[in-house]
Amino acid sequence: MDYQFKEIERKWQQFWAGHQTFKADNNSSKPKYYVLDMFPYPSGAGLHVGHPLGYIASDIFARYKRLKGFNVLHPMGYDSFGLPAEQYAIQTGQHPAITTETNINTYRRQLDQIGFSFDWSREVRTSSPDFYKWTQWIFMQLFNSWYNKAADKAESIEKLVKHFETNGSAGIDAVCDEDILSFTAADWKAMSNHQQQEELLKYRLTYLRESTVNWCPALGTVLANDEVKDGFSERGGYPVEQKKMMQWSMRITAYAERLLQGLDTIDWPEPLKEMQRNWIGKSIGASVKFRIAKGQMRNEEDKNSAIGIPASDFIEVFTTRVDTIFGVTFMVIAPEHELVPFLTTPEQKAEIDAYIAQTKKKSELDRMADAKTVSGAFTGSYVINPVNNEKVPIYIADYVLAGYGTGAVMAVPSGDQRDYLFAKHFDLPIVPIIDIQKIETEADPTKEGRYINSDFMNGLNYKEGTAKVIEFLEQKGVGKAKVNYRMRDAIFGRQRYWGEPVPVYFKDDLPHLIDEKDLPLLLPEIDKYLPTETGEPPLGRAHGWSYKPHPNPPREGGLPAHEAGSYRETADPVYYEQLKDFSRENRKQPTEAENILWQLLRKDQTGYKIRRQHAIGQFIADFVSLQKGLIIEIDGHHHKLNKEADDARTEILNHLGFEVIRFTNDEVLESPQGTFEIIKQKLNALPERDKSLFTGEAALSNGKVSPTGGDLEGAEAGFEYELSTMPGWAGSSWYWYRYMDAHNDKEFASKKAIEYWKDVDLYIGGSEHATGHLLYSRFWNKFLVDMGWAFEEEPFKKLINQGHIQGISEKIYRTRGIGNMMWYPGNSQPIYNPTPDGEVYIIFYSADFARESSELQLLNLPIGFCENSKLHIDKYLDWAGLKIDDVIFVTKDSFLFKGQWFEKNKDQIDLSYSPVTSNKPFFTKPEVEKMSKSKWNVVNPDDIIARHGADTLRMYEMFLGPLEQSKPWNTNGIEGVFKFLRKFWKLFHDDQFNFRVSDEAPSKAELKSLHKIIRKVEEDIERFSFNTSVSSFMIAVNELTDLKCNKRAILHDLVIVLSPYAPHISEELWELLGNKAGSLSYAPYPKFNPEYLVEDDFAYPISINGKMKLNLNISLALEPADIEKFVLESPDVQKYLDGKTPKKVIVVKGRIVNIVI
């Protein structure tokens, strides 16, 4: 048989799953190797060809490491909390858990068919309670910790309390809020518990603080920074406002220095490290206090006014050029600076107020656009320069940012360009302070030269001067050397539903952690995924969402009380309807086991009415008897690997008053009758249920499942839970530890497991996580290390950024006038002559394989699509200077019209028209951009696999180019890879496709080919150059085909070498070669023997004056002098010499001969 990839791939994928071939062992004498992929968010669009790029690379690496004798941990999971599912829920009412589950199933199916060697027994989902239990737990540990600067690590808050009790606040050097109190031990003891807790909150690593959030009134939610583009929501394009809220924050700034230093110890791409360095933004300089000139502050008369008393009588600035302090001629503070009201004199009040009003109006966008125009206002007050006691005026200006440093700068116009422009604008003096400064037209920030006009610094150089002035300021007590970081503490909360609940409740306005044994704090069911009418987060809708600190003792075996309410209680009506739709669909497609069992359970053969695929609470039960309250679940293979999740589900169903029995698919298939008997017995044994429970009449407000596991009296305790949920990065900040010990219900991962696996040896993922996930993960990791639960200061030793596979969007433009717009293939710019009433239509279509499926998708456009696209289109309107009145969707061969324009014009449209070949007035412009569902340029791997198989997809994705490089997707070369695999298959078969290998001893040439590839693949994999290995495989197979080699000795090793890249075909041939099925994954990688590559002679390239002219075969044994002699005597070379004597001859042994004439 010819190469039958479909059967082969199915066969081996089943084999690997069935035999758990890639299950990693936590106890192994082999050296460990941890290969990790950034786990995906399971979006509704499924995988596109860009996703697997990194997974394929890591899989090749993992498989290669197994061959090299490592115990490899190569897991996969889902970052399954997130916004899209929630947004979808808001629109459709479908529970995010359902969307997520559906999407995960799609992902899993798609991943499975690519043949990854993941250890699925360790799968994690951040949205599953047994995972987020530990996310919540780590949050609690952070809450219970503070950062001791003296020890340079996080420590338990109890230790801090002890210190306060014995020494008060003296001697504590902590990373904390600025407004901490100074107190003695006696003061501390005198404080109320409430006061003490308030004080401690200023030290905790997670703490509450008032922060600004992006509030989108139209969507009714808070948005993350990356969901806001230019002041509008990315989704929908609605305006976003800044709103102040109490928010949970993480004191990541405590780790700024360690996060920065750690970068030097890890093998990450330089650009990525650079991004983190910039984000942390360390600058070394000094802080200086400028005393406010007496008599200038309004507070002299306003002391008892409503505004209150200013916090200080000086303004502190941060500067990186404290050496230029003698050049200070004015000071600028941010318009938002807290002292502005006190500094503004009555004469200046109008001007200042006007300026502040103007600033407030400006959006971020305007502010950026105005960057070059100078604006500001004088407060009327002055500060005293501490080095020369000169009085300098204080201005406000929006070029000074309230959020950086102290929100105030000392202006040195001679050295800083912005200060220079400001001084020119307001006619302020510019004083040169360095002898070589040239400041006629612009500021000169030089550090060279000697100081002038600088009193005690005159004549010194930069280094001396800086030291001297800091010494002077420190002596006077008005300044000191200081390191400033740009990084801010991270906001750790979103006013959203689909995230981890924060395990905190409020009592007397103070946050308290819930009891650790009440974890996980389950996400409650709510009726709508929107904020409450009073503007509280969605969790505010949950009934009974309050905490009783000491819940009921654990249940003893039996069922919980049945009186809890209707089994429909946890579902809101919309969602419940949705579930019912799902179950109807499910009923149409029963699995084999379900079907067999249904034949037995239907028709009242049990004596009870059994329903199948019935919606219960938030789940769909496979079979249920409502009368007896029994649920029968049939678990597929996949479920076995997710026992924890099933247990959680069982528990919830139990709580709703149902008993759950489970059978596996295999059990049912093996013994349907036996299964039936068990069910029947169970039904008979159970008591009759109270019918009123199942009428669904029970009011929805009757109370929901309490997060504490069965106790509905929590509401009475009256302690309200925190209503925000954790941000998207919470779960991903520690998940790699969970893979080490994925089913541990005592710890997030056992110490033993963490000691064994330690850290991630190779991490592959996109660079878009540079300043998010990758920074937060390092932060949490350092915290876990500080607390002694993890052991490696850096979690990801080596990191590779895979490039993005981009999509090609073909955009088609059209005028209403005929013939004045043309498209020329190959022209990078379309030629465009707009008509007076010119209108343009922009169309997206997907290239290649996605075409057919896109067409179908296009016909079922979701509402909101047009709106979404219009945002995208706006850019082109600007470019073309046109207005749009509609959007057309098109594929290569036909148009699909949608929208008003189509409705108006459909009679006149020739639907057979092809824009690509026609010279009608359309033109297209292909554009490379991110592959994304919203751009309709997604190419799906399923199509490729159907046509050419997973092995071809794997090799082709690698063959496309260097892993780290972004590239547009095209399938131009895929035939070449497919042909290669067929050629490889044919090496093992005769012309009739009978398997035929020879046991003859291999020839020298064959061994040479083999050992070349053995070495090449080793080298390439170690440096992540997968594309070049694919080329080398092709060369090797071409060579062996030419040699007609079907020798077992060669092919055996070749199969091993190829197997990481094309595992399915390799496994099949491995088995055909007579090896034990499945043993290939752990076969030893062949040993490279350099002897086979040794050559006797070499075709030396001979260059004349550096230009290659000819090759001469010369023995490699010859030394340079002999080579030179041989070459010069050669008649071919003589011809070039033309009787002249060469000036010089360069001979590099084994490389080249160059003759200079």
Add this chain to the structure above:
RNA sequence: GCUCGGGUGGUGGAACUGGUAGACACGCAGGACUUAAAAUCCUGUGAUCCUAAAAGAUCGUGCGGGUUCGAUUCCCGCCCCGAGUACCA
């Protein structure tokens, strides 16, 4: 503006620390096998010039210089593309 990448045939891309530029594929052209098509196989394929042909010559890795026997690779200046970031004191 700043920081970091990157510019090599018609295309994707090779070329290890300076040593035969264009590996390997795709595409294209021609041929073989076929009634035909598909599949497969063979040959050619950077540009220009020259030759009946063989052979040969010149130019070629964004542009301009430099170092070197020799530069895609190293150095200086510039242009273009991509990514990140931005009034950061």
